[in-house]
Amino acid sequence: MAWHLALVIEPAASDDSRTDFSATFRAVDPSSPVLPLGELSAQRGDGVFESLGVVGSHPQEVDAHLRRLARSAELCDLPVPHAEQWRQAIERVARGCGPGESVIKLILSRGIEHGAGPTAWVTAAPAADFTAARQEGIRIATLDRGYDSGAPLRVPWLLQSAKTLSYAVNMAAIREAKRRGADDALFVTSDGVVLEAPTASLIARIDGVFVTPTPAGGILPGTTQASIFSWLRSEGGSTASREVTAADLGRADAAWLVSSVRLAAPIREIDGVRLPVDLDLTPRLNDYLLSPRD
Numbered sequence: 001m002a003w004h005l006a007l008v009i010e011p012a013a014s015d016d017s018r019t020d021f022s023a024t025f026r027a028v029d030p031s032s033p034v035l036p037l038g039e040l041s042a043q044r045g046d047g048v049f050e051s052l053g054v055v056g057s058h059p060q061e062v063d064a065h066l067r068r069l070a071r072s073a074e075l076c077d078l079p080v081p082h083a084e085q086w087r088q089a090i091e092r093v094a095r096g097c098g099p100g101e102s103v104i105k106l107i108l109s110r111g112i113e114h115g116a117g118p119t120a121w122v123t124a125a126p127a128a129d130f131t132a133a134r135q136e137g138i139r140i141a142t143l144d145r146g147y148d149s150g151a152p153l154r155v156p157w158l159l160q161s162a163k164t165l166s167y168a169v170n171m172a173a174i175r176e177a178k179r180r181g182a183d184d185a186l187f188v189t190s191d192g193v194v195l196e197a198p199t200a201s202l203i204a205r206i207d208g209v210f211v212t213p214t215p216a217g218g219i220l221p222g223t224t225q226a227s228i229f230s231w232l233r234s235e236g237g238s239t240a241s242r243e244v245t246a247a248d249l250g251r252a253d254a255a256w257l258v259s260s261v262r263l264a265a266p267i268r269e270i271d272g273v274r275l276p277v278d279l280d281l282t283p284r285l286n287d288y289l290l291s292p293r294d
Contacts, residue, residue, distance in 0.1 A: 006030035045166035047109035048072035054102035137268030141182035152218025160218030170198035
């Protein structure tokens with residue numbers, strides 16, 4: 001991935017009254033060493049992040065991503081990020097993005113071990129080409145998440161509702177899905193409740209209703225999923241957030257994995273069983289997701 005730009009941020013307190021935070025940004029060479037060896041993001045994955053899609057130089061759904069970053073920080077006992085400071089950092093790196101699609105990453109780490117405070121940085125880079133996934137669809141393998149549907153409420157320290165840097169399990173799940181001949185994975189609890197993909201949210205159309213698994217089960221709330229649901233309702237569609245079982249998914253007449261950068265990828269196969277692809281709605285979804293959204 002060829003980085004456009006990287007900014008190191010000196011995190012401001014959430015109640016900082018400044019209106020201009022440019023003095024807290026330091027542009028760095030993204031190809032050069034920047035972080036010290038004691039950085040806990042690298043040692044332990046101890047931090048949180050967000051990935052924003054960028055179309056041209058327009059960052060998508062900034063407020064929604066900043067709210068989720070703040071929520072993740074709260075769940076991980078990290079200082080609440082100053083929304084305006086991060087918004088200004090996003091605007092600065094977005095201006096350096098070229099035409100087409102890019103991705104901006106926001107990272108808030110606990111910092112250096114035994115250090116004074118958190119470390120933060122923002123990067124921008126060209127997005128991968130997801131044309132094939134959006135147009136041709138993807139194959140999914142369902143994987144047991146290793147706990148039952150009640151576990152996130154019993155053991156909140158699993159941090160299932162936070163977007164943390166600890167993504168080793170997510171990446172291992174994608175590798176396992178590929179070993180099974182699929183393109184991506186979909187986590188399911190041990191008692192058969194559908195959760196989410198390692199890097200995406202699920203939307204399925206079941207009995208004419210667009211449904212997504214409820215975040216109450218320890219699912220990361222999806223910014224793209226929420227935006228799509230708003231658009232679907234404006235188009236007269238019916239949406240619902242509710243428990244989805246593996247049996248429910250088998251009754252779907254269309255389904256998508258949706259995320260900020262890949263956008264809407266129709267699911268054409270689940271565990272080797274073909275699923276219809278809505279060839280009319282899918283391009284409309286992606287046209288909407290590629291339009292400027294705030």
